[in-house]
Amino acid sequence: MGEPGTKELLSLEELDAAVGLRTGRKHVLSILVENKSGVLTRIAGLFARRGFNIETLTVGPTEDEQIARITLTVDGALHPIDQVTKQLHKLINVLKIRDLEPAATVTRQLALFKIAAEGTARSELLEFCEVFRGHVVDVTKRSVVIEITGAEEKIEAFAQVARPYGLIEMMRTGEIAMGRGRGET
Amino acid sequence: MRAVDAVMECLKAEGVDVVFGLPGGANLPTYDAFYDAGIRHVLVRHEAGGGHAAEGYAKATGKVGVAFATSGPGATNVVTPIADAMMDSVPVVFFTGQVRTDLLGTDGFQEADTIGITMPIVKHSFMIQHPLELPRAIHEAFHIARTGRPGPVLIDIPVDLSRADIPYEPASDVSLPGYQPTIEGNQKQIRQAAKALAAAKRPVIYAGGGVINANAAAQLTEFATTDRFPVTCTLMGLGGFPGTHPQWLGMLGMHGTRTANYAMDAADLIVAVGARFDDRITGKLSEFAQHAKFIHIDVDPAEISKNVAAHIPIVGDARHILEKLIVEYRALEADSSRLGDWWKQIDAWRAEYPLRYDDSSDSEIKPQYMVEAIYAATGGDAVIVSDVGQHQMWTAQYYHFDNPRQWINSGGLGTMGFGLPAAMGAQVGRPDAVVCAISGDGSIQMNIQELATCAENKIPVKVFIMNNGYLGMVRQWQELFWDHRYSHVDMGEFPDFVKLAEAYGATGLRFTDKNTLVDDIRAAIATPGPVVVDVRVTREENTYPMIAPGAAARDMVG
Numbered sequence: 111m112g113e114p115g116t117k118e119l120l121s122l123e124e125l126d127a128a129v130g131l132r133t134g135r136k137h138v139l140s141i142l143v144e145n146k147s148g149v150l151t152r153i154a155g156l157f158a159r160r161g162f163n164i165e166t167l168t169v170g171p172t173e174d175e176q177i178a179r180i181t182l183t184v185d186g187a188l189h190p191i192d193q194v195t196k197q198l199h200k201l202i203n204v205l206k207i208r209d210l211e212p213a214a215t216v217t218r219q220l221a222l223f224k225i226a227a228e229g230t231a232r233s234e235l236l237e238f239c240e241v242f243r244g245h246v247v248d249v250t251k252r253s254v255v256i257e258i259t260g261a262e263e264k265i266e267a268f269a270q271v272a273r274p275y276g277l278i279e280m281m282r283t284g285e286i287a288m289g290r291g292r293g294e295t
Numbered sequence: 296m297r298a299v300d301a302v303m304e305c306l307k308a309e310g311v312d313v314v315f316g317l318p319g320g321a322n323l324p325t326y327d328a329f330y331d332a333g334i335r336h337v338l339v340r341h342e343a344g345g346g347h348a349a350e351g352y353a354k355a356t357g358k359v360g361v362a363f364a365t366s367g368p369g370a371t372n373v374v375t376p377i378a379d380a381m382m383d384s385v386p387v388v389f390f391t392g393q394v395r396t397d398l399l400g401t402d403g404f405q406e407a408d409t410i411g412i413t414m415p416i417v418k419h420s421f422m423i424q425h426p427l428e429l430p431r432a433i434h435e436a437f438h439i440a441r442t443g444r445p446g447p448v449l450i451d452i453p454v455d456l457s458r459a460d461i462p463y464e465p466a467s468d469v470s471l472p473g474y475q476p477t478i479e480g481n482q483k484q485i486r487q488a489a490k491a492l493a494a495a496k497r498p499v500i501y502a503g504g505g506v507i508n509a510n511a512a513a514q515l516t517e518f519a520t521t522d523r524f525p526v527t528c529t530l531m532g533l534g535g536f537p538g539t540h541p542q543w544l545g546m547l548g549m550h551g552t553r554t555a556n557y558a559m560d561a562a563d564l565i566v567a568v569g570a571r572f573d574d575r576i577t578g579k580l581s582e583f584a585q586h587a588k589f590i591h592i593d594v595d596p597a598e599i600s601k602n603v604a605a606h607i608p609i610v611g612d613a614r615h616i617l618e619k620l621i622v623e624y625r626a627l628e629a630d631s632s633r634l635g636d637w638w639k640q641i642d643a644w645r646a647e648y649p650l651r652y653d654d655s656s657d658s659e660i661k662p663q664y665m666v667e668a669i670y671a672a673t674g675g676d677a678v679i680v681s682d683v684g685q686h687q688m689w690t691a692q693y694y695h696f697d698n699p700r701q702w703i704n705s706g707g708l709g710t711m712g713f714g715l716p717a718a719m720g721a722q723v724g725r726p727d728a729v730v731c732a733i734s735g736d737g738s739i740q741m742n743i744q745e746l747a748t749c750a751e752n753k754i755p756v757k758v759f760i761m762n763n764g765y766l767g768m769v770r771q772w773q774e775l776f777w778d779h780r781y782s783h784v785d786m787g788e789f790p791d792f793v794k795l796a797e798a799y800g801a802t803g804l805r806f807t808d809k810n811t812l813v814d815d816i817r818a819a820i821a822t823p824g825p826v827v828v829d830v831r832v833t834r835e836e837n838t839y840p841m842i843a844p845g846a847a848a849r850d851m852v853g
Contacts, residue, residue, distance in 0.1 A: 120490035122563055125588045127604035144473060148422065152414060159415050196597035202419045202439060205473045 133186035136165070138217060138287045140295050141198065142206040145171070145178040149203045153180060156197055162189045166219070166284035177205065181286050208295060210287050217287040221265045222247070223256045226276030235275045242268045253278060298426040298456060299328035301463040302390075305433040306334055308466050311361055313337060313352070313723055315345035319365025320405060321392030324457040337723060337752060340744035342369050344716040346376025347742065349387045351717030353380075354703045355678060356724040357510060359441050360387040366394055366454075367405030371412065375710055377447045378416040382707025383531060384508055386445035388436045393453040396424075409451045418446030426459035430466065438469045443476030444595040445508055476594060480611035480619065488566070488590045488607050489623035492522070495564035497586075497637045500524050501547065501576075504531030504706070505569015505593060511614035512536065512699040515568065518617045521624050523634050525641055527555035529570050530691055531706045538695030539675075544641065545650070548576040549842050550688040553648035556848040558641055562587045569593060569613045572602040573707070582847035592616050648840075650692055660809045662686065662761050662832040666693035668809075669731060669759060672816035677729040678703065678721050682714030682738030684768040686761040688838045690733050712741025718756045719749055729757070729820060736762040736786055743795070749825040750800030757820050758801075758827045760792055763834045771837045796827035805829040 143149045150169060157164050165183040172179050184194060195207050210217075227235040232254065239246060239256050242264065248255035258268050262285065269280060289295040296304075302325060306314070313335040318326040329336050339345035342364040349360030364373045370391040380387045394403040410422045419439050421432040429452070436448040492498060506515050506528075512535045519526045519542055526536045527547040536543060545552030547559055559565065565587045570576070577583040580602065591598075591605035592613055599608040609616055652663045666689050669677070679694055681687040681704040696702045703721055705713035718732035739760050749756055761767075770784040796803030802822050806815045806829070819826050839853025 118490075120487070120494050122491060122494050122588050125491060125606040127589070127600070127606045147424070148410065148414075151411070155414050193597065193601060200595070200597055202471060202474045 132188070132190060135186050135212070137184050137186045137191050138210045138212070138215060138285060139182050139184060139195065139198075140208045140210055140287055141180040141182070141204060142172070143178050143180055144203040144205060145176055146203055149178070150180070152201050152203065153198065156201065160194075160197055162194050168284035168286050170286070181284065183285055208289070210289060210295070214290050215287050216290060217261050217285050218259055219262055219265055219283055219285050220257065220259045221268070221280060221282040223258065223268070223272050223280050224253055224278040225256065225272050226252060226278055227254055228252065228276070231275050235272070238268070238271050242271075244268065296461065296463050297324065297328065298429050298459050298461050299324045300332075301430050301461055302433065302457070303328050303332035303334060304463055305430050305466065306361065309359070309434070309437045311359070314361040314363060315339050315348040315352070315720065316363025316390075317342050317345060317365070317369065318363075319369045319392060321366035321369075321394055321454045322363060322390070322452070322457070324454060325363065325390070325392070325452075337748065339716070339748050341742065342372035343375050343712065344719075344742050344745040344748065346373040346387070346389065347379070347710075347713050347716035348720030348723070348745070349389075350376060350380050350385045350713075351680060351703055351720030352724040353385050353387055353720075354717070355700055355721035355728075357700065358386075358724070359437055360385070360720065361390070362387060363390045365392040365405065366409070367407045369405075370407055370409040370451075374412060374416070375708075375712075377413055377449065379705050379708040379710045379713060380447035381416045381418065383705065384445045384504060385447065386440040387447045388433075388440050389447060389449045391449060391451050392457075393451045395455040396453045397455075399453065409449070413449050416447070417449050418444075420449040420451065423450065423452045423456055426456045426461045429456070429461070430463060431469075434466045435469045435471060438471070439474060443474070444505075477596070477610045478594075478612045478615055480592070480609040480616035482619065484607055484609045485616060485619045486623050488609060489620055489627055491564055491588065491590060491607060492524075492566070492624055493627045493629035496633055497561055497563040498524055498566065498634075499544075499558050499562040499564075500526045500566045500568065501529070501559065501570055502526065502532040502535045502568045503529040503570025505613050506532055506535035507569075507699045509569060509594070509613035510699070511569070511612075511617055514614050514617035514621070516540070518621050518624070521621055522629060522631055523638060524566075525558055525637075527551070527558065529573070529576060529706075530704065532570065533691060533702045534696035534699045537697040539697055546691055548573075549578070549844075550692065550838050550840070552650060552692075553840055553851055554641060554644040556842065556851060557644050559584050559587075560848045561640070564588050564590070566590045567592065568617070571598045577602065578842045579845055579847045652836075656809075658808045658810060660807065660812060660830060660832045662689050662763070662836050663693055664809055665759070665761055665812070665830050665832055666690050666733070668812040668816055669733065670694045671813050672820060673729055673731065677701070677731045678725060680704065680714050680718035680721055680730065680732045682732070682734040683709045683711045684735045684738055684766070685771065685836075685838045686733055686735045686738075686767070688768075689761075711738040714738055714742075715756070715758060716742050716745045718758070719745055719754050722754050722756050730755075731820070732756055732758045734758060734760050735767060736760055736764060736792075737766045739792075740790075746796065746799035746801050746825060746827065753824060755824050755826075758825070759816070760827065760829050761832055762792070762829050763832050763836070764788060765834065768838070770835070774835070774837070776843070792827055792829040801825040801827050803827050803829070805831070807831045
């Protein structure tokens with residue numbers, strides 16, 4: 111590209127702006143960072159200061175101990191995602207960011223439900239647990255604890271089902287996400 | 296060797312010839328190393344003065360400035376200079392002391408979470424956790440501060456670690472996998488930009504501080520003159536294009552010229568170079584340059600389409616990109632005559648709306664005239680450092696900067712108290728230049744203690760205080776937007792700046808007559824050593840023209 115271009119003309123009307131669009135959907139950002147102290151604070155601080163809202167957040171080690179992965183979800187209806195990723199890229203400890211395509215991504219959350227489910231209700235609940243491929247991880251006379259993994263929608267669906275049985279408490283992790291196929295996320 | 300001696304070796308390896316700072320308990324080992332390190336250390340009277348001095352040095356020389364402060368209050372005192380350097384992209388490395396590692400988190404004496412406090416306002420920071428990390432952190436800090444979009448980097452060193460014994464080897468290359476700024480612009484985009492320029496009938500070049508940081512002033516002028524492209528600069532970009540050039544429209548924005556703002560408003564193509572579409576430039580964003588397409592050249596990709604959507608974004612170093620753009624544009628052999636009507640319009644604006652003020656009094660000094668007199672007395676050649684307020688805007692309007700790094704001020708953060716210490720740092724960096732600080736009677740008092748530093752070190756800055764006895768810009772806003780209710784802006788005639796200057800060991804002068812002002816200023820500049828001049832100006836003068844906050848450019852007043 112060393113040589114100057116041809117003299118063919120261009121009309122200014124042809125030019126379009128790449129606006130910082132709000133996509134209107136949830137975005138899962140998979141961020142590789144240097145595994146150093148304070149990195150999560152830098153990211154959380156950046157979101158707070160720029161007025162971006164984090165919906166879920168998961169931090170964990172990777173196969174390389176120098177590197178950690180942060181998976182966070184952001185609402186693309188509220189924030190221009192390109193501005194979010196560009197600002198993240200400016201952090202020196204951020205190595206790589208992928209805005210995962212929902213169709214090409216496997217996502218999982220894990221949730222624990224503590225439910226009273228006394229008497230006959232309990233066997234009904236356990237049937238639902240089967241349907242959702244959940245596990246019973248703790249049982250007492252007055253409660254069961256059920257573990258569900260899956261995409262966000264599945265966990266929300268189970269929460270709906272469990273509620274009438276006396277939902278005592280629910281805990282959910284953030285989302286982890288991995289690109290489908292052979293390539294690295 | 297001691298870790299602190301390694302710090303000195305690192306500074307030398309980075310080419311540091313002078314630092315600004317103030318010692319305290321948590322950086323005593325560092326100061327012990329300064330004792331015979333052979334690096335010039337300027338002892339400031341307040342850490343904020345040191346931080347701003349490092350900024351002034353960096354802006355005047357293009358090199359990285361360095362400031363030292365102790366832990367706790369020393370560190371919090373440099374928070375303002377750090378924020379200032381972040382907003383204006385000034386390369387400064389700040390070294391702060393920290394309490395011993397076994398005291399960290401215990402609310403120890405003079406402990407503050409410096410890394411936490413400064414995290415939102417640094418380009419990067421290093422909390423040293425092991426003495427062996429120090430040399431590498433320092434080299435990385437300098438690299439990060441000076442490359443890409445420059446900015447402040449902080450290194451926080453616990454006092455016990457700085458005393459440790461470490462092996463030191465000269466620096467090897469830094470490796471920062473998460474930091475690789477784009478330098479060369481995309482050739483295809485540059486070509487597209489050239490074609491858009493050739494098609495434009497009402498183009499304007501809008502240049503910002505990025506042109507100064509990239510040392511791209513010569514390229515900007517060459518680019519603008521490949522055709523008759525009109526040029527305007529932001530407050531931070533002044534000097535990036537000659538202020539006496541026929542294609543110069545004046546500064547744009549809130550207190551810019553009508554010509555520059557009207558040209559932006561009517562333009563069909565705007566080339567933003569190293570500028571960030573700040574609210575002081577755009578006014579009401581939805582009505583900003585509605586007819587224009589935008590080419591946006593910036594080294595920081597996050598600036599592109601942040602406030603105004605770019606049609607042709609080009610990420611990279613302004614100097615490299617302008618050089619290529621010049622080649623591409625020349626090859627198109629565009630017909631210059633298409634700009635004839637545009638210049639006719641611009642010349643009509645210029646004729647109708649020059650910068651003007653009423654100067655009919657017999658002897659009273661108008662603040663605008665004060666700046667014109669300094670311009671005349673210095674032949675337009677001085678390094679001018681301003682503080683923040685009305686005097687800053689008048690200086691930007693009436694001192695016609697022909698060269699980059701000749702105009703130093705606090706733009707983004709608007710830090711009163713910046714001027715005197717920054718002028719001091721600029722003078723240290725450019726000992727042969729005439730350095731004038733133009734300040735206000737409000738601003739100057741926010742770091743006036745540095746007069747002692749100037750006197751002690753024979754740093755011959757000439758300080759001109761535009762004294763109207765008010766916090767003038769606030770008074771102007773109260774007059775215009777708050778129904779003349781002058782709430783807490785009258786500062787009276789305090790202090791007596793002449794006596795104060797003398798007490799500090801500087802020369803103190805007072806000028807009150809416009810008829811002798813140019814000669815008086817010449818004499819003040821010829822006086823050896825630091826000089827403080829109390830210039831009494833019209834008390835209630837407003838800075839015009841003005842785009843009211845949130846208004847559109849075409850609705851300028853005054």
